Amino acid sequence: MFDIKENLKKLPDKPGVYLHRDKLGHVIYVGKAVSLKNRVRQYFQSQTNMPPKVRAMVEHIEEFEYITTDSEMEALILECNLIKKYMPKYNVLLRDDKTYPYIKVTTGEDFPRVIKTRRVIGDGSRYFGPYSDAGAVNEIIDLLNSVYLLKRCSAKSFPKDFRPCLNYHIEQCRGVCAGRVSKEEYGRQIEKVLSFLKGQNQEMIETLTERMRQESEALNFERAAEYRDKIEAVKAISEKQKVVLSSAGDMDLILSAKGTEGVYIVMFFVRGGKLCGRESYTMESEMSDDRKTIVSSFIKQHYRGDMLIPKEIALEEETEDMRLLSQWLSGLRGAQVRLFVPQKGDKHALMEMARRDVIEMMKVLDQRAASGRERSAEAARELEKIFGAAVAAAEEEQLRASEEKPEIRRPDAEKRPAGMWRIESYDISNTGGVDSVGVMVVFENGKPDRQSYRKFRIRTTDGPDDYAGMQEVIYRRFRRAQKGDPGFRRRPDLLFIDGGKGHVNAVEEVLSAMGEHIVTAGMVKDDRHRTRGLIVNGREVVLKEHPALFRYVTSIQDEVHRFAIDYHRGIRSKNMSRSVLDEIPGIGEQRKKALLAAFGSIGAIREADVQRLTEVEGMNRKAAEAVYLYFRKEKENPAPADPAQS
Secondary structure: OOOHHHHHHOOOOOOEEEEEEOOOOOEEEEEEEOOHHHHHHHOOOOOOOOOHHHHHHHHHOOEEEEEEOOOHHHHHHHHHHHHHHHOOOOOOEEOOOOOOOEEEEOOOOOOOOEEEEOOOOOOOOEEEOOOOOHHHHHHHHHHHHHHHOOOOOOOOOOOOOOOOOHHHHOOOOOOHHHOOOOHHHHHHHHHHHHHHHOOOOHHHHHHHHHHHHHHHHOOOHHHHHHHHHHHHHHHHHHHOOEEOOOOOOOEEEEEEEEOOOOEEEEEEEEEOOEEEEEEEEEEEOOOOOOHHHHHHHHHHHHOOOOOOOOOEEEEOOOOOOHHHHHHHHHHHHOOOOEEEOOOOHHHHHHHHHHHHHHHHHHHHHHHHHHHHHHHHHHHHHHHHHHHHHHHHHHHHHHHHHHHHOHHHOOOOOOOOOOOOOEEEEEEEEEEOOEEEEEEEEEEEOOEEOHHHOEEEEOOOOOOOOHHHHHHHHHHHHHHHHHOOOHHHOOOOOEEEEEOOHHHHHHHHHHHHHHOOOOEEEEEEEOOOOOEEEEEEOOEEEEHHHOHHHHHHHHHHHHHHHHHHHHHHHHHHHHHHOOOHHHHOOOOOHHHHHHHHHHHOOHHHHHHOOHHHHHOOOOOOHHHHHHHHHHHHHHHHOOOOOOHHHO
16 A cells, blocks of 8 residues: 655655556656655645645545656656656646648758658758648649659669659659759759748749740640649749748747637747748646646647757747756757747737737637537447447446456446547458558547557468457457556457458457457448448448447548558568568668669579679679679579478
8 A cells, every 4th residue: 555645755855757646556647846855745735725626636646656867857858758658637738649741852862852741850851841731732742843843753873774754754754763864953953942942932933934935935825824823823832921030940939728618729830931830739738727837738748859840939928947948849959949938029020910810710729629529429429329238238247257357357447428438449451461460549538549559460360361360469459458568458448340240250259258348349331441330239330320420430440440551551661671682791772772673673683694783883793793692502502392282
């Protein structure tokens, strides 16, 4: 039994992070302190002046733990990481899990490309964004590629006799791979691209206008019309960027807002001195939380090391830990980050404009939140109608079974509102049974809980057997729970399986054998591969008759399918990138790509002589001989025959 009074006496007078836990062992709050001894004790003294939220939290604290650090900065970093890991109930939480797109110019390559990305890494490329509209990003990239005829393939080097792709033949690429353009000439086009992305569009408009005039004089009116449309597209895109600062720079503006339906953060992105986007985020916070706490919590959870962090972040008012946050962000960025409150000049004017805009946004944000809450409530009511009795019966069965087998008890069996259950959804993905994987996604209270997503490599199944693959995933998931694995400790109220009756029967067979009593339903699709219904107790519930539930189940099915496809694609790409060439000493990734590009297949490489191998770009005599000798030994010492085939 944890004795709070005795453990309070043991607290050190050092900086660190403390974690409060409830009776189920869940982390319900994470905080940092300059002095753990002074800060943690405050929670267990007089509650007279405590905010209602803090008093409610203290009533649920059954134990606490702490981690000492050498400095307040280390405590801040650890606090950020632990909040993202545990998502504690009483912390102010950032619930939006959005990743906004950037435009990336791969300036580290000899012949750069212009592509969309959602990750910013230190690879020598130039990044522009973030953009709130992914469609606008695609539009800009297509425009730049078509106007300047840029390279679109990912290849970085091209051996002799390399064949140009279709883009070259339809005059959508300058033919870098065929040596049709020099590095210098191509570089001049990239400079024009960079100028446009910085907001300087006049040169592109002049270029397109001249091309339109030439085509018109040559009576090529269709081509002239194409250039006219591109000019209009340039102007339309440019109008989305409003000049707001007299001096170019990158800056984020962060404002908090409290509406009738929730607490929000509104963030404005300024890049190159131009306002290029605005996004809103929903914060899980009490209305009594002050703005400084909300903004500070947002900053800690929003910014990461793989993001493009600007050199300035403007706030409405100073926070208590602004200096510390500035140091932390500077460490993430690798350069100075200034947090400040604009007092005068164009930055102050911009903040005032943003504040007025946020006031106008509040009605929309509240309406959106209210609509989302109503949709979730309606879906919960429909779930309760369909599954309520079955879920209640399953809980009773689980309680009885846990008396005999304690390892299958539900340690987190707090009573959730009817229908607002924890739902786990599963899907299997493979290509003809190869590289088979399974995934688990989790929805709770109508929203995805991405911290609880899990991935599985299928180990026991050969070939495209989805039933056996699903059984393996379900077994491993609940076996981990029964062994006390904290990553699988929380059990679901419902299982949604991507599939029909066969998938449901396969899962229920495993659950029954393991003593697990959980209601299971299958998500079936129509002929167009769209969500159609739920298989419940062997019969299908047609979801078109339940609109709110239809949207909810569709979002779950789309999410589990996306997660499975992404995981499988990553595994497949990794495996496809490996070949027998990886086993040859001296043949690295670049030489492997050059050999495959030059010969087209492993078979052709196997038959090539040393001289032909040496002619491949990047290959020398020693490397060519290594490849040649490797395949000669392979011919002389073939793999032994499988006895089962003899």
